[in-house]
Amino acid sequence: MALPLRGASRSTVLRSRYIPRQQLTCYPSCRRTLFNLFRKPQVKAKEPAPILSQDNLFHPLSKSPFPPVRVRAEAIKKLAACPVCAAEHSHLHAHTKAQPKAVSFECPDCGWPTHCSEEHWDQDEEHAKYCGRLREVNEDEHDLRSGRKIREFELPGPQDSETAISFANWDVFWYTRGFPSMDTERSRRHASKLLTYPITIGSVLHEHSYLTLNNQRLTPEGSRSLAALRTTLHVPPGAPETEEASATKPEVRIFILGARAESSLPAHVWEQLHMLFPAAILHIFFVGPQVSLPDFAKSKKNMKNPKYVPNIYNPPTPPPIPVQKFTRQSIDRYNVPSYTTPYNHQLTITGMQANYVDVHAQFQETFDPYTDCFFLFNPGFGFPSPYSTDDAGNALLQIASPTEWGPVVPLLLATKCPIFVTGFSPADVERDVRSLSTAPGVAGEFDWVVTPGPNAFGSEKWEVNDFDPRVMLKLNWGIWGIRGQRRDIREKSSFSSIFS
Numbered sequence: 422m423a424l425p426l427r428g429a430s431r432s433t434v435l436r437s438r439y440i441p442r443q444q445l446t447c448y449p450s451c452r453r454t455l456f457n458l459f460r461k462p463q464v465k466a467k468e469p470a471p472i473l474s475q476d477n478l479f480h481p482l483s484k485s486p487f488p489p490v491r492v493r494a495e496a497i498k499k500l501a502a503c504p505v506c507a508a509e510h511s512h513l514h515a516h517t518k519a520q521p522k523a524v525s526f527e528c529p530d531c532g533w534p535t536h537c538s539e540e541h542w543d544q545d546e547e548h549a550k551y552c553g554r555l556r557e558v559n560e561d562e563h564d565l566r567s568g569r570k571i572r573e574f575e576l577p578g579p580q581d582s583e584t585a586i587s588f589a590n591w592d593v594f595w596y597t598r599g600f601p602s603m604d605t606e607r608s609r610r611h612a613s614k615l616l617t618y619p620i621t622i623g624s625v626l627h628e629h630s631y632l633t634l635n636n637q638r639l640t641p642e643g644s645r646s647l648a649a650l651r652t653t654l655h656v657p658p659g660a661p662e663t664e665e666a667s668a669t670k671p672e673v674r675i676f677i678l679g680a681r682a683e684s685s686l687p688a689h690v691w692e693q694l695h696m697l698f699p700a701a702i703l704h705i706f707f708v709g710p711q712v713s714l715p716d717f718a719k720s721k722k723n724m725k726n727p728k729y730v731p732n733i734y735n736p737p738t739p740p741p742i743p744v745q746k747f748t749r750q751s752i753d754r755y756n757v758p759s760y761t762t763p764y765n766h767q768l769t770i771t772g773m774q775a776n777y778v779d780v781h782a783q784f785q786e787t788f789d790p791y792t793d794c795f796f797l798f799n800p801g802f803g804f805p806s807p808y809s810t811d812d813a814g815n816a817l818l819q820i821a822s823p824t825e826w827g828p829v830v831p832l833l834l835a836t837k838c839p840i841f842v843t844g845f846s847p848a849d850v851e852r853d854v855r856s857l858s859t860a861p862g863v864a865g866e867f868d869w870v871v872t873p874g875p876n877a878f879g880s881e882k883w884e885v886n887d888f889d890p891r892v893m894l895k896l897n898w899g900i901w902g903i904r905g906q907r908r909d910i911r912e913k914s915s916f917s918s919i920f921s
């Protein structure tokens with residue numbers, strides 16, 4: 422594929438119609454809020470010297486120069502069991518052997534606590550399979566905190582109108598969007614983790630999506646669903662994608678349900694999603710009990726050293742997000758703890774800290790497949806509920822559980838708007854997809870929009886499970902999509918033209 426040239430004709434006219442220059446590049450706030458990793462660096466004219474040099478990124482976790490890393494090591498030592506003890510335990514009668522011991526020995530090669538003792542570490546031939554990945558994560562974590570200037574997080578301004586964005590993969594995406602070049606695998610991991618949420622959405626909805634009928638990731642039903650949304654997101658063929666074209670367009674609403682870390686991403690990272698659709702007006706809604714709200718009281722206390730909470734499947738509510746210039750409380754509008762940030766005149770972000778079932782009624786009458794869609798990032802449909810059991814006392818799967826997704830998915834299907842879902846791994850995606858066939862109000866009630874498979878815009882960084890460091894996952898590894906089955910093909914006139 423021939424890549425279009427870029428750079429020579431970047432349109433300063435186009436750029437000047439947008440927000441001020443200082444908002445386009447250089448994002449110190451990103452360091453402060455990205456998953457709370459970046460304590461505010463010293464703001465001085467000169468760049469501070471890095472704390473760690475690039476050849477000094479490996480440290481056993483318990484000896485890390487960074488307190489949050491040491492705290493995590495302590496947490497893992499309490500939570501994870503030695504795999505060699507565990508194997509012995511399962512081979513013998515339970516009553517003849519003590520429970521597996523916790524991990525307290527740190528592997529000298531990866532620096533993670535992995536076994537109860539040096540002896541068991543030495544015996545374990547399996548560890549070599551994941552030691553390399555663990556070492557990679559160790560160095561990534563220290564690199565993020567090393568104090569070097571993280572160029573990967575410098576985000577480009579509006580798209581050059583003469584360059585088409587490609588969504589084939591991260592590399593061509595970054596290239597065609599004018600990101601700084603990602604020269605190392607580590608840079609790719611950092612940048613892909615920062616951008617996976619907005620760009621996963623953009624890559625699905627955009628007219629140049631890699632999910633197509635040809636590669637069978639898109640179904641004919643899905644093609645119709647996305648065609649409807651794209652009439653609102655884009656301009657007619659041949660017309661320029663400009664801000665002016667948005668004047669007559671309705672708002673496109675993207676509902677992100679069960680939002681957690683994604684709700685604490687800085688608004689300028691979400692602006693990257695809008696920059697893919699210069700002619701659209703976007704409203705992003707984060708809804709979920711773990712949505713991060715702005716710290717209106719500006720109590721610094723909350724922002725500092727939040728207690729470490731174990732990760733991945735039950736991650737903690739992210740720390741409060743900074744209050745933007747126009748952020749306002751929205752509790753009067755939505756009747757739940759909430760905020761709205763009109764980030765610019767084409768992008769609004771609303772967060773609601775609530776269960777979706779409690780706010781659905783406010784939107785129920787307004788859903789329209791031409792303007793609305795849902796995204797559920799790593800929702801764990803196929804995981805057992807920690808709260809709800811069936812009559813026999815077995816844990817319900819979360820997709821069928823009244824305390825998790827049970828009441829939600831049928832409501833979403835009833836809107837006929839597309840629902841896109843991501844998963845951590847092939848096994849996670851398969852577990853979630855299988856669970857669809859077991860859930861009342863879901864099984865037999867949906868059509869496929871996007872067939873299950875890898876997400877080209879997943880995070881490339883490994884996330885290590887604190888409960889078992891052998892388990893490593895990637896955020897948004899896979900993606901698929903469904904929508905409610907349409908029985909009545911004669912609905913609204915605007916609707917039937919595309920859906921009949």
Ligand SMILES: [Zn+2]
Nearest residue numbers: 503506537541
């Ligand atoms: Zn052991």
Ligand SMILES: [Zn+2]
Nearest residue numbers: 528530531552
């Ligand atoms: Zn190791």
